[in-house]
Amino acid sequence: FFMAAFYLMPLWVMITTSVKHLDEIYAGSFIGLPQQISFDAWRTAWSEACNGTACKGLKPYFINSLLLTIPAVIMSTGIGAINGYVITKWRFPGSNVIFGLLLFGCFLPFQAVILPMAQTLGILGLAGSLPGLVLVHTVYGIAFTMLFFRNYFVSIPDELVRAAKIDGAGFIRIFVSIMLPAALPIIVVSCIWQF
Incomplete structure (x- = not known):
């Protein structure tokens, strides 16, 4: 507890301290509860806080962060x-090699891919843009999310997939109707990791 x-x-x-008036903070009360709750500091930080010479507050940066993280998390997950579904339930010649190459991406230091990634973004015309950042975070997260899903999907019996194939379900139907509902815990873990 301590x-x-x-x-x-x-x-x-x-x-x-964020909900106290400045006078109360200057009086030296850091740890105690506020005498009167005030959200003035929160309003100032949200709309008037200065970053360098721009005093726009945190709002545009927060919105920018949401515009980056939400698509990147959804796409990489x-x-x-x-990928995890294909590697575990739709085996094909060379699937172990592809899994190994994708797994290698988990151990690749980010510093090793910065220059090629910057060059690729420049060629695609996405350098210095929000879609470029989304692309970078999506691509860099695929190896980790694939590993999470692959390890989870291994525990789902292959007989379940075979039975669905016999009943006429195809690749997408099995993925959407069987694998994804069974994978809700790992979807949450993957989204938290990517976020």
């Missing part, structure tokens, strides 16, 4: 889910 309290103390101080 270690948790010690660890969480900076978070407590940050939250309590979706591609990783399909």
